[in-house]
Amino acid sequence: METTTRTVPLRYRERMTDEQLAVYAILDEALVCHVSYVLDGEPRILPTLHARDGDTLLLHGSSGSRLGLLGREAGQEGLSVCVAVTLIDGVVLARSAFNHSVNFRSVVVHGRARLVTDVEREKAALDAFINQLVPHRADHSRPANPQELAKTAVLELSLAEAAAKVRADKTDFDDPEDMGLPHWAGVIPLKTTAGQPKPAPELTDAPVPDHVLTWRPTR
Amino acid sequence: METTTRTVPLRYRERMTDEQLAVYAILDEALVCHVSYVLDGEPRILPTLHARDGDTLLLHGSSGSRLGLLGREAGQEGLSVCVAVTLIDGVVLARSAFNHSVNFRSVVVHGRARLVTDVEREKAALDAFINQLVPHRADHSRPANPQELAKTAVLELSLAEAAAKVRADKTDFDDPEDMGLPHWAGVIPLKTTAGQPKPAPELTDAPVPDHVLTWRPTR
Numbered sequence: 001m002e003t004t005t006r007t008v009p010l011r012y013r014e015r016m017t018d019e020q021l022a023v024y025a026i027l028d029e030a031l032v033c034h035v036s037y038v039l040d041g042e043p044r045i046l047p048t049l050h051a052r053d054g055d056t057l058l059l060h061g062s063s064g065s066r067l068g069l070l071g072r073e074a075g076q077e078g079l080s081v082c083v084a085v086t087l088i089d090g091v092v093l094a095r096s097a098f099n100h101s102v103n104f105r106s107v108v109v110h111g112r113a114r115l116v117t118d119v120e121r122e123k124a125a126l127d128a129f130i131n132q133l134v135p136h137r138a139d140h141s142r143p144a145n146p147q148e149l150a151k152t153a154v155l156e157l158s159l160a161e162a163a164a165k166v167r168a169d170k171t172d173f174d175d176p177e178d179m180g181l182p183h184w185a186g187v188i189p190l191k192t193t194a195g196q197p198k199p200a201p202e203l204t205d206a207p208v209p210d211h212v213l214t215w216r217p218t219r
Numbered sequence: 220m221e222t223t224t225r226t227v228p229l230r231y232r233e234r235m236t237d238e239q240l241a242v243y244a245i246l247d248e249a250l251v252c253h254v255s256y257v258l259d260g261e262p263r264i265l266p267t268l269h270a271r272d273g274d275t276l277l278l279h280g281s282s283g284s285r286l287g288l289l290g291r292e293a294g295q296e297g298l299s300v301c302v303a304v305t306l307i308d309g310v311v312l313a314r315s316a317f318n319h320s321v322n323f324r325s326v327v328v329h330g331r332a333r334l335v336t337d338v339e340r341e342k343a344a345l346d347a348f349i350n351q352l353v354p355h356r357a358d359h360s361r362p363a364n365p366q367e368l369a370k371t372a373v374l375e376l377s378l379a380e381a382a383a384k385v386r387a388d389k390t391d392f393d394d395p396e397d398m399g400l401p402h403w404a405g406v407i408p409l410k411t412t413a414g415q416p417k418p419a420p421e422l423t424d425a426p427v428p429d430h431v432l433t434w435r436p437t438r
Contacts (some may be wrong), residue, residue, distance in 0.1 A: 036255035036262040043255040047305040084264040098367040130319045148317040187412035197407035
């Protein structure tokens, strides 16, 4: 796994565990997460935006959404959630159907998500969400106004109960007794790639700024 | 949204709703899904493989996994699950931080997942999982043997309660009062691309078969 300046702290790096570094790198690379919670005893799942602030995970919601409302109701006790982020790096083909798989990097976080009520912290979270989508983007857009902040619900939860799971390239694809079978085995590597930026109709003649041109989904 | 031969039935197409077609197309394109369930009142999430058989969603698990065990315990009543599949098609940049977003296509399914106990149907499901990863792959690999089938838990649930949600390209990125701001607005399109297939070490001189060479993650 690649570590980047976004995932590796400049100080105290030696105090971080490999597990923490893996969790941070995967969360920092992913564009969306899936949040699950329980409503009337039934599981619910919501894809949404996230960002990381140190050892805290920030989740983006709307004030009027189910997640926003439940987060508000839960108060300081917090809403029990489970959050997953999954990056797919390849399709693994084996001689046996059973040993087919995908190469992936995933993080699952369990914890209690609390609504961010402090306005300054909510503003910082919104900056973090758009910088997660496009690095430095918060410097190139109008910050949220009070009406927009009121419409937004930011939930935060600790990464204390986060675990990373990684399946990377291996060289043994099959069980020994299958090695003689006449089937191809190997990996089809996958990555997310960015196409040519498509400007808003009224900006077709405007220059595309550097932070857009240089953006790469896999960092 | 593009429909393909995999998503459009040859017969009775006129009986399908646009919603069904959208749900099918998204499920058929995605390589992984996220399954949530409730354990001791707490939400859990598991990324896993899926496939579709008509209006039934098949979920891949291990017999010894929590999901496999809960599925077995639940019997014919089934385990209450929520399944989400999310495809990200682009990053949406607006002049205002608030109007940033992602273009996506997602499906959320609610239902009761039942363990597939019939051996022939379990075999067919395993073929469907690897054909979901790589079309036609089941014809090019050794089918699962009884030991492998015993290690696998396939859960199935109806797509009766499935909903698709799509955010596609729009031309209005910002509120009218923000149109004069000096920030770039537009979309960075994203797609998943396949790299050069990497054969198993002992197959570096073997030809790469057509079903691997022609594989494309976005169909």
